[in-house]
Amino acid sequence: MDANTAYVIDTFFALFAFVLIIFMVPGFAMLEAGLVRTKNVTAVLMTNVLIYAVASMAFLLIGYSVAFGDFGSDGMSQWAAVLFQMAFVGKVINIMSGGVSERAKILPLLAFAVIMSAIIYPIVVNISWGTDMIDGTILDLNMYDLAGSTVIHSTGGWALLAAIMIMGARKGRYTKTGGIRVIPASNIPLVTLGAFLLWIGWFGFNGGSVGSISSIENANAVALTILNTNTAGLAGAITVAFMMYLKYKKLDITMILNGALGGLVAITAGPDLYNIYQPILIGAIGGLLVVFAVPFFDKLRLDDPVGALSVHLVNGIWGTLAVGIFTDKLFLDQLKGVVVVAIFAFVSSYIVLFIINKIFTLTADDNTQLEGLDVNECGLEAYPEFKRAF
Numbered sequence: 001m002d003a004n005t006a007y008v009i010d011t012f013f014a015l016f017a018f019v020l021i022i023f024m025v026p027g028f029a030m031l032e033a034g035l036v037r038t039k040n041v042t043a044v045l046m047t048n049v050l051i052y053a054v055a056s057m058a059f060l061l062i063g064y065s066v067a068f069g070d071f072g073s074d075g076m077s078q079w080a081a082v083l084f085q086m087a088f089v090g091k092v093i094n095i096m097s098g099g100v101s102e103r104a105k106i107l108p109l110l111a112f113a114v115i116m117s118a119i120i121y122p123i124v125v126n127i128s129w130g131t132d133m134i135d136g137t138i139l140d141l142n143m144y145d146l147a148g149s150t151v152i153h154s155t156g157g158w159a160l161l162a163a164i165m166i167m168g169a170r171k172g173r174y175t176k177t178g179g180i181r182v183i184p185a186s187n188i189p190l191v192t193l194g195a196f197l198l199w200i201g202w203f204g205f206n207g208g209s210v211g212s213i214s215s216i217e218n219a220n221a222v223a224l225t226i227l228n229t230n231t232a233g234l235a236g237a238i239t240v241a242f243m244m245y246l247k248y249k250k251l252d253i254t255m256i257l258n259g260a261l262g263g264l265v266a267i268t269a270g271p272d273l274y275n276i277y278q279p280i281l282i283g284a285i286g287g288l289l290v291v292f293a294v295p296f297f298d299k300l301r302l303d304d305p306v307g308a309l310s311v312h313l314v315n316g317i318w319g320t321l322a323v324g325i326f327t328d329k330l331f332l333d334q335l336k337g338v339v340v341v342a343i344f345a346f347v348s349s350y351i352v353l354f355i356i357n358k359i360f361t362l363t364a365d366d367n368t369q370l371e372g373l374d375v376n377e378c379g380l381e382a383y384p385e386f387k388r389a390f
Contacts, residue, residue, distance in 0.1 A: 006214035017208025021087035024201035031194025039372025041382035066122035095156030143337025149269035149319035157313025162350035169303030232283030236263025239287035259287035266319035
């Protein structure tokens with residue numbers, strides 16, 4: 001194949017992968033809208049829309065240059081390369097915003113989104129996927145992370161942990177005696193739709209990260225990557241379904257879907273490196289980690305309405321370490337990458353969120369939470385004809 005044809009094919013491939021990844025925008029929106037109470041649905045949807053717009057713009061104007069230097073690509077249109085990388089940035093913030101749903105004010109959250117997408121996330125990208133800014137130091141990461149188990153999912157998870165520690169739990173979530181008030185999902189069909197949109201988007205997320213499809217070798221790598229991505233999701237869902245029935249004699253669809261997402265996060269670091277059977281084990285362990293992590297974080301009184309810590313943070317770590325266990329990549333390099341990103345992402349996010357909280361206050365007051373963020377933050381309810389449950 002001549003160079004011009006390869007250039008066109010790979011440009012189209014990057015653009016197609018970009019479109020698939022953008023399906024994750026409504027995926028996060030529908031998943032979160034279904035998991036929160038009806039009185040907060042509009043606020044969640046508004047947050048997702050504005051995060052996509054604000055984060056993408058900040059990354060285009062500032063973040064891309066911090067991450068990769070000059071706009072450029074030898075194998076495809078530079079603009080396709082920029083779009084593909086831009087598609088990732090909002091996901092980091094979606095992970096964080098979903099976990100602080102039902103008590104986070106929108107505008108302070110957007111202030112954090114600007115800084116995360118322009119500075120914090122691009123620095124993580126730079127030391128992991130880009131040209132290292134500081135040669136010969138601990139920041140020279142040899143971590144293998146094809147599509148971002150650590151770079152994207154754990155980074156968003158560490159930012160979420162910092163946010164929850166600063167903001168606290170939703171009003172009434174935990175009792176003074178140490179009990180946990182169960183707040184059920186408001187719309188299971190939306191949760192299911194959102195999870196499957198995310199699942200579909202993951203094929204572009206991981207498959208597109210191979211970078212090229214214009215040769216037989218690269219086409220096979222893309223196909224294997226997508227196959228392994230899907231397999232890990234299947235394994236996560238099946239494992240959690242089995243565990244739920246074994247433990248409760250019930251099939252909890254929200255946990256099963258989160259198990260699938262946990263498997264998808266876990267495979268994201270190295271789907272191009274595994275054979276077709278290893279993702280079954282990696283995804284199954286990812287699902288199990290979700291089952292055990294959700295109650296663990298509740299015991300620590302870390303209120304996460306959508307289970308983002310369990311899905312993205314825990315499985316981002318597991319998926320990155322799994323590369324060092326199941327492939328010839330060095331485990332210590334994978335571990336170092338996890339630790340360096342953890343320290344930087346958590347500390348920088350905590351500092352930024354702490355300052356924003358002092359200036360604007362991130363958490364809505366008790367009365368606003370009781371009435372719902374839809375009325376107070378947006379002036380528009382998602383379900384105005386419903387009698388709202390407090």
